[in-house]
Amino acid sequence: MINIQKYLFFVMMMLFSTFSLAQKKTNFVVVLDAGHGGKDAGARGVADLEKNIALDVVLRFGAMIEKNHPDVKVVYTRKTDVFLELWERTKISNANKANLFISIHCNSAKNTSAYGTETFVMGLSRMGETDEVSRRENSVIILEKDQEKYEKFDPNDPEAVIAFEIMNATYKEQSIRFADLVEKKFVNEQGRKSRGVKQANFHVLRGNASPSVLVELGFISNYEEGTYLASDEGKQASTESLYKAFKEYKKEFDRRSGITSDSDKPKVAKETEKPLEGKVLKVKFLETTLKYTNTSPQLKGLTDVEIVQDGNKYVYYYGNTNLRSRGEELLNVVKRKGFPKASLEEFDLNKKLEGQKNYRVLFMSSNKKYKEKDDRFNGLTNVLRVKSGTMFNYYFGSDKSMNAAQKTLETVQKKGFRNAFIVTFNGEEPM
Template sequence: MKTTSYYIFVLVTFLFTSILTSAHAFQKDSDKFVVVLDAGHGGKDPGRPTKFGYKEKYIALQLVLAVGSELEKQKDIKIIYTRKTDKFLELHERAAIANKADADLFISIHCNAHDSQAYGTETYVLATRANNMNIEIAKRENEVIFLEANYEQHYEGFDPNSPESLISLSLLQEEYLDQSIRLARSIEDNFKDKIKRKSRGVKQAGFWVLHNTYMPSVLIETGFITNRKEGDYLNSKKGQKDITTAIINAVKDYKKELELNIGMDVYHTDEILETTDSPQIIKDVIFKVQIAASSKELAPKSYNFKGLNDISREKSGAIYKYFYGFTSDYSKIKELQVLAKSKGYKDCFVVAYKDGNKIDVSDALKSVSN
């Protein structure tokens, strides 16, 4: 049995490799925006079974081919497919295709399944934290690993049924999380607002297919094929046209925003924590408000950030993150967050650092009584 220290060694090795690879990727000299489209399942892996006769692998492939066909009409976009036929691909191969291409985006398309009549769309990014429901969803998608030859060698002892294994995947994609969430939100907004589907929201879970991609990555659950009405819709020409149009529009909007080279408001899925009026000093912890992220290096001056002072900047990969405030007083930082929101940074959020390392805000607050 592998020890905990061995797991840590493996993860650190992977993380170091990913940083080097991602740095190389951002140095590419290309006039194309590269999108890798991944049709979930395929070949001997049909996806989740359904009594209505739908096969996820076929629907996912049709959606991917339709999305790719339309995006390829854009002269500045290059599409790469992980599969264009009913072919079985191992999960690690899918990520390898995206990394080899130095892709700008990785999008994996699936259909959902449940033992109830649940319905609606969901778009996932890799979890930094995951609740029990999302862990169960990730387990189901990751079970394809057991169909692969020599899977123990490819996945470094990863256990698809282990919550600890799922949560540990977050280390490798954390630097791209802001962008992944932004794309995921755009996709879900298009589903809800443009084609009037029920959106179940942007979620986080430990999907292996996302964990080792060195670019913003999302996994889209386009609907439940175990729901007869939604399964009929996903299997229809109209349904597939609607879904592909929403995804295409989201990708175009995301790309356009990146090209503006301006600070992007950052989406954050954590709940806003309660504040108090009195000072709440947390010893040895520094709080900041993250207000923006951008591919452009901006001077941390008030004129670049709607008059806000005390701006700091941090580089993560090819992305610059911008922060407002610097204090050990949690009550004070919540006041600054309110002020930042009033300036238009509606999705800003509080971050915490201890000894120069980022920690969860909830963990920082646990020490208040110590």
């Protein structure tokens, strides 16, 4: 049986010391904990170990905070590949009077199709799934020398549960708030799947005298997600989502503390971005000899894709804007969809093809030879028929500039030919 009076006394002392320190402290302290390390590799992913991904993200995360928040003290439990016992991580956090403790991990499952992010706060798990996660993350204690440091918690002991809930209630609301921000940023900023905010009995969280969370960046046992999280793009995107969650949490903390941040001060109106004159930006994300329809799984859910055939290659573009900032946003969308080598291409709307070169729109292919004004053309006239092997390709329009060709393509698509695309011609022959 746990002595509830002892824990109540401990909680009161913890609250008093925290309140006293809050009166004197001028800096916000965040402790960043890269899970596992050294002889504890954590989960083994399809592309890298958990300990390596966690450390990389933590170092990026910390650098981002240090660069943008001079009033924040960033403390790392580890900055290299070293082994730390769980109690040491908690000790570092409490010794530095942390305002927030963030432990970064990667998930793993026998079911390799499992994927998604999830963020944990300290609490009594009510799901077998979270029990499994806590068992895995707590299992590092078998590598530690002195396992007696960890009090055994009996969830069937009412007195123990009451004491546990009292201790946990002190920081639970703020822990859940930050956890919720993290999961929302993963979804809204990266388009990731969130498995939600959950509670579990983690040793690394239980002893913390501050709001504390444990973030699972995703399942490195899943081929696609594991490969993504091991990539530079995946780690950077995860870092940026974490940072945006921290930035919002810190702003709320300052507001509650009566601190006016630079973002709350009157802002000088930003100069309106000027559109590119006579030019548009598109995201080139795929170039292949294969022709895909707009609904092909190879396009990974991108819609309204523009396809241009140039010789024996098909080039796939996404988006159309004359604003540089919007172009960068579109590029990030495409990269998050799984095209890391996508690039932003600039097109001169007034530039015209030289000589007999022109753009035409291929809207139908058939093994049958149709007349120029066939009803199957849905009102399109002056259709060019070109034989290719045993097939007949049907083209509409003849434009010298890409801008005009795009308008022709829109006209054709409105006629019901959604999979139409632009082809470069030399006279009346496809190039």
